[in-house]
Amino acid sequence: MGTVTNMDNPSKQPKNNPNPGSGRPHSGAVSGSGMDRRVEKKKLPLKKIGWIGGGVLFVAVASALAMQATGGRSLKVGKDRLEISEVQSGTFEDFIPVRARVTPLKTVFLDAIEGGRVERVLVEDGAIVKAGQPIVELSNAGLQLEVIQNEALVTEQLNNLRTTELGLERNRLDHKRNLVEINYEITRLSRQAERERDLIKTGAVSQAKLDDTEDALAYYIAKRDVTVESQATDMRMQKQQLDFLQKAGGQLEKSLEFARGNLEALEVKAPVDGKLSGFNVEIGQSIERGGRLGQIDDPNRFKLEAEIDEFYLNRVDLGQIATFEQGGSDYALQIAKIYPQVTGGLFTVDLVFDGEEAKAIRRGQTIQLKLTLGDASEARLIPNGAFFQDTGGHWVFVVSSDGTEAVKRNVRLGRRNTRHIEVLDGLDLGEKVITSPYTNFKDMDRLKLGEK
Numbered sequence: 001m002g003t004v005t006n007m008d009n010p011s012k013q014p015k016n017n018p019n020p021g022s023g024r025p026h027s028g029a030v031s032g033s034g035m036d037r038r039v040e041k042k043k044l045p046l047k048k049i050g051w052i053g054g055g056v057l058f059v060a061v062a063s064a065l066a067m068q069a070t071g072g073r074s075l076k077v078g079k080d081r082l083e084i085s086e087v088q089s090g091t092f093e094d095f096i097p098v099r100a101r102v103t104p105l106k107t108v109f110l111d112a113i114e115g116g117r118v119e120r121v122l123v124e125d126g127a128i129v130k131a132g133q134p135i136v137e138l139s140n141a142g143l144q145l146e147v148i149q150n151e152a153l154v155t156e157q158l159n160n161l162r163t164t165e166l167g168l169e170r171n172r173l174d175h176k177r178n179l180v181e182i183n184y185e186i187t188r189l190s191r192q193a194e195r196e197r198d199l200i201k202t203g204a205v206s207q208a209k210l211d212d213t214e215d216a217l218a219y220y221i222a223k224r225d226v227t228v229e230s231q232a233t234d235m236r237m238q239k240q241q242l243d244f245l246q247k248a249g250g251q252l253e254k255s256l257e258f259a260r261g262n263l264e265a266l267e268v269k270a271p272v273d274g275k276l277s278g279f280n281v282e283i284g285q286s287i288e289r290g291g292r293l294g295q296i297d298d299p300n301r302f303k304l305e306a307e308i309d310e311f312y313l314n315r316v317d318l319g320q321i322a323t324f325e326q327g328g329s330d331y332a333l334q335i336a337k338i339y340p341q342v343t344g345g346l347f348t349v350d351l352v353f354d355g356e357e358a359k360a361i362r363r364g365q366t367i368q369l370k371l372t373l374g375d376a377s378e379a380r381l382i383p384n385g386a387f388f389q390d391t392g393g394h395w396v397f398v399v400s401s402d403g404t405e406a407v408k409r410n411v412r413l414g415r416r417n418t419r420h421i422e423v424l425d426g427l428d429l430g431e432k433v434i435t436s437p438y439t440n441f442k443d444m445d446r447l448k449l450g451e452k
Helices: 046-069 141-199 207-264 387-391
Strands: 074-078 084-086 088-092 095-104 107-111 116-121 134-139 267-269 274-277 292-297 302-309 321-326 329-338 346-353 366-372 377-383 395-399 405-410 412-416 420-425 432-434 446-450
Touching: 084 377, 088 420, 141 207, 302 366, 387 395
Parallel strands: 074 446
Antiparallel strands: 084 432, 088 377, 095 302, 095 366, 107 292, 116 134, 134 267, 274 292, 302 346, 321 329, 321 366, 329 346, 377 420, 395 405, 395 432, 405 446, 412 420
């Protein structure tokens, strides 16, 4: 019996004989290519995106409004962890604590004028010396040879100067001698001419003889005039030359004296009375020219050197008073010098005693001072606490009247010392503020205060 084929609907043909010409079922793998199809990625409608964005914005606004309604960010804190202080009225003392170091009032540095080798050490470090007392002896062969050569040179130049002075004096005497001879000839010829004029009348002397005598007289008179003029010129020139030579001689003698002084400086002496310190030289050590050998300090009088924060540079001035207490007595000092250089955020001042000087202090000792910057005045005050470092003095946490919470408030604070801070604006008398550190909650706006 044959297979019936539906020619009008090919899709209804038997599925188990894909190859009608073969007469048997197909035994190979069935391909899935006919069942594969591309899956398109679905996109969210713009309307749905708008609804989601609106929802997020609503939540954010609602959260912000809720935070604002509750006073911003808040934190629950136990009162036992806080230090709460009251705003009070009192006298504000405008001072700052300063730590100072005791140093000698006067110090003279001991430097080597000429370098050399240490031959002898005559005193020890820390000794009390007198002005002019030898301290150390140096040797410098080069300097000694140089001084000897300079002495020979200066001596030679001084001899030349003396020779020149002698020659000028001899020339002056020659002019004077010539003038004496000329005057003598003029006097002799004048008498001779006068006699010959009387004798020519008697014929005893010829006219030619009288003419010769008168010519000779006129010659010597003219020669005297020239000699006098030459002598005056020579004397003027000689005086100028002698003045120059004498000045040159004085300079040469000073040069020689200076060279000898340098040689004598190899024996280093104490310039003033005092205590020798920083003196660490050994025999055989080479000291360069101008090298520091040590210093001589005033052993009985002192000053204090203090380093102050640069924040106070514009408020520190000469004459300001600092005080400290020692042995039951108060001592006052005043600022005598301000060094404008700022190093590491600090500048240095020198303070000298104003009146009686403390006796029981020693060089290098440190003393705590109270430096007064201004006059005491009445003000609203809060204790100086660690909160200032966290806020810079721009805001504080103010405790409510019932003590259940503390709210952040902007304030304006002024001067401060070790005990108090001056309140300029933002706080009233009787209000309470937190003065302990704000490190753990400085980003909060409100603190809920509990017992623990």
